[in-house]
Amino acid sequence: MTLFSYVEFCLYEALDDMTNFQRTYSIGEVEIDGAAIYHTTGLRERRDHCTLFGCTREPTGFDTNRDVFVGVHNGLQEAAVPLAGRAFNSVAHGWNPVGSHQLDLRLEPGEEETFAFVLALLEQPGPTVDRAAGHALLARYAEPGAVWTAFDALRERWRVLLDGLQVDCPDTLVRRMLNTWNQSQVIATFNLSRSASLWESGIGRGMGFRDSNQDLLGCVHLVPERARQRLLDLAATQLSDGTCFHQYQPLTKKGNAEIGGGFNDDQLWLVVSTCAYIKETGDASILAEPVGYADVPGSRDDLLHHLETSIAFTLANRGKHGLPLIGHADWNDCLNLNCFSTDPDESFQTAGDVEGSRAESAMIAGLFLYAARELARLYTHLDRPEDEARLLAAYDEMLAAVEAEAWDGAWYLRAFDAAGSPVGSHVCDEGRIFVESQAWCVLGGAGAENGRARRALESVQELLAKEDGVVLVQPAYTRYHPELGEITSYPPGYKENGGVFCHTNPWITLCWCLLGEGDRALDSYLAICPATRESRIETYRSEPYAFAQMIAGPDAATPGEAKNSWLTGTAAWALVALSQGILGIRPDYGGLRVDPCIPPGWDSFHVTRRFRGVVYEIGVRNPRHVSGGVHGLTVDGREVFGNLVPAGAVGSVVHVDVELGG
């Protein structure tokens, strides 16, 4: 029997000013060394890696030229080499190099033979392929069982990584998502942000400022050192007036001048993510790290200075209702209140003159409340009461504006447009209620004292919660409103215009947790949870293990169909909502807090949580079948008052027993 292996190499020759690729058509090269096929860019210096495709069994032939293996006019269904039954030993120079081994096997009945193919990125010290390293790599897997040992090691590496957060609870899907898939997805979003993928092409976009800050919330417990560096990189793209480059290039760490700034929520996310980092790690030293502003060469202002600059920017840029000016857009990039575009060739993201415009965002107001309170609590932790009081005064002022100007009667307004008219109000003919301002005003603490938080959430439940999740806006826009921008250009039911824009849904989950509604919190988590879609996969049409950016809403032609999976902020927020909201295992400045909001039907659950070098084994019992409230908490058998778990010794395992019903 003759077997042929086959891989297609794909290396790019040159990365030219970060946004342009030339494919290896020109100069990709291969080297063949027995069973090892190497693919290089063909560039001879500054080259520090190559690709190896090898086999642990000695091949009887090889091919590396795709035109030879496949045939110039064939498809892979009828590739030339398998049709011919033999390799042609072709050596590729440029174009699309492939790797293929010919293996001739003779097996008697019942006989078996084991061998492995190895596909590897090999680092090398100089321009020359390190054949000795490739040979050693193949030799390492030559022994039967070595491959399985390696897979075991890989599994173990993931197990160790993921074991820092594991849950055992009555809901199978919750277990499956939290323990494996959601955690692996947050690493993908942290690494790739919204970069080139199945869904996006071109790398001009780079990493989004607000995206990356939010992505970090989901994986700071997994990769705290990398999160630290990312925070400093992000802060370094802030300008001295407080605005931020909306996007930056991860290799150069420079902001994208083409799109610039002017997205007036951006800087507040830096406050949120920095506080999350410190709550997870306890490492407040990051605040003193020198960073500096992108527009001030040589500046070395520390990270805390950046956070204060962020807060100050919002305070200095408020409109006539006392709410923050929106700029090009806030979190909803498609709500462009200062754009008024009529030119199809124009980007909504950068069109329009935002200088001097008065459009205001209630969503940014809510985000400001959240961020200012986080920073105030950080100052409490740092024992800086004057700074805390200053932040809380700013908080109170913004809260007063929100309650005085942004309440529409049954929910919070979304914004005031450039003419001062309300957006997301019962007076609108379409786009009467938006999810973002309900989520962020409530998460920021608005409506907590006066019942509006609950009223707003009930409106969400009544008007926005659909079978496939909470849609972003209702009624969806049926015509283009130049004063509202891109969102009104989308077909109803898709993307921001009435689609289930999943990113917003975990915010609502967190709101339900705030309100102590465990059933609704879990329902809202499950509504967009991909693991629930296995039985509806023909409709869902996306991976049942990765959150998607969007699920088409009921107004769409294809309701329930998911699109743009993987690189979405939903991953991070869903993990936060589930682990910190529903399960209530929440890092805080002073330690780990336990404050669940679960379905009353759950009898118990157990969480393993690695936190600041200690493993906490947390058993939560729910004998009274409530949603939350800690009735009793013991740590290694000793009773503790409240819901904050005292820190254990680094390296130790601490057993926490919690009884709900307080």
Added chain:
Amino acid sequence: MTLFSYVEFCLYEALDDMTNFQRTYSIGEVEIDGAAIYHTTGLRERRDHCTLFGCTREPTGFDTNRDVFVGVHNGLQEAAVPLAGRAFNSVAHGWNPVGSHQLDLRLEPGEEETFAFVLALLEQPGPTVDRAAGHALLARYAEPGAVWTAFDALRERWRVLLDGLQVDCPDTLVRRMLNTWNQSQVIATFNLSRSASLWESGIGRGMGFRDSNQDLLGCVHLVPERARQRLLDLAATQLSDGTCFHQYQPLTKKGNAEIGGGFNDDQLWLVVSTCAYIKETGDASILAEPVGYADVPGSRDDLLHHLETSIAFTLANRGKHGLPLIGHADWNDCLNLNCFSTDPDESFQTAGDVEGSRAESAMIAGLFLYAARELARLYTHLDRPEDEARLLAAYDEMLAAVEAEAWDGAWYLRAFDAAGSPVGSHVCDEGRIFVESQAWCVLGGAGAENGRARRALESVQELLAKEDGVVLVQPAYTRYHPELGEITSYPPGYKENGGVFCHTNPWITLCWCLLGEGDRALDSYLAICPATRESRIETYRSEPYAFAQMIAGPDAATPGEAKNSWLTGTAAWALVALSQGILGIRPDYGGLRVDPCIPPGWDSFHVTRRFRGVVYEIGVRNPRHVSGGVHGLTVDGREVFGNLVPAGAVGSVVHVDVELGG
């Protein structure tokens, strides 16, 4: 019999800060109206077009969902609809919409039926598909013969366009290239520059400044009005110090801040292209057009000011040998003398600090000579003798520096590196001779009086001219030289490192014309001419009708293999070299000049040339079998002294008879 039509639509949803695409996965929509299948972006406003795929015969079914037509797991070789033998009338929403008609035909023996498929981009006034326009378009082609009439009209449109320059000469390939293919390629390069194509992905690059100026040389006779606008657009990306954004985005017409400027030849190409435009059109009014500098908001300096600023920049930025400083690079983007890069993640194009660096370019010196002389002659034409004298004084000063410092004994040096060592000299161990400095020093007039021009060209012939054209450098670099940059990182024989980088070859053709060597001029034209490759197509592996960027040189693993066809400056320069150099039909400020340099073996040739609204029918006879020199010239039967054809009346046809051998 059942037929199925099939096209794949590909529209992008959103152009986001010019460098990022989201595919129609999200929201592309189709509409079916009988035989008309429309594909739209799904965006409802600011939409001014859609795609129509229609059929003039009533279909019995349709499909627009690729997954339905092809099948989720099938390939096009075994698409589901043809396998099933019937359409499924699927309606796509997003993803990859396709268009397919099912047509049921019944033909008796000998019977035939004619119908047409129409694929069109339909402009429409608003967001709604203009079905009436689509219907009318299909109706227009319903009548048998209407399609052929339309093709005739298309052919006629091209005929009229291309008829402005047609040759009849003894060489079949020259006729084929000039009359059709070379002219159509220059329109492609003018439209697309080096943008996204088979070879490049990402649109971050946009249009190159020097590329676009050179592309314009080839098609100013075809699209003079568009060339005028392009010149003004390009000039507007120049900065007030004379440098230029190296690339710019054609939609926004803004320079790319990421790559910036510092390519010290860029601005001189603007002089060359502007002079070419005026020589072709006689339209010196462009010099007074307000343009302004990219870094001076509101500036309105005219185009002539820009040309002077370009000249002044070079004069103000010379090194210790009196030659122009090279900056990041000159025309050869890969010769990076101030880069010294050791970081694989760094772009050679932008790495290195060019401020204060002293590396000098003999190629820019030659280009300066050429540009300064062009501008001096323009001033002569404009009757501004003081400006002319000023330019000629600068010319003389640069010429003296070139002759004193850049002559290596048998050819011109390429450059002095940052340490002051010669590049492209007999003292180098590799990279001893480069083509660019020979071409541009000679084209700029260096070596004309002292025999060095001929000596340099003989060196090119001896050391660089190979079977597949003139290679860029010899010996090719075999190791990385940090002081020389990217060129030395390429494998020998490919791209700039000893490949036939075709763009340079027509320069050499023009040099041979200057020296009166008709045979060598045509040989050098034919050496890279794609039409000559039909018999060697298995080696050439590229279109035999479009110039390629590169043909692998003898040092390569695949000598003779062409890569990166179509979008190359070779197209424009080859057209200039053939029509203005070899055939010698050359626009000049005062009119059309006839100054051929043909193979002595040619008995005669005939050129039709549209020029400033007059059609010149130019017959050139060569009874003495010489290369050039006008012995006699008659215009509509009247003798004319010299080789400048007096202007005819606009709209007239002028008959010119030329006898060579003067």
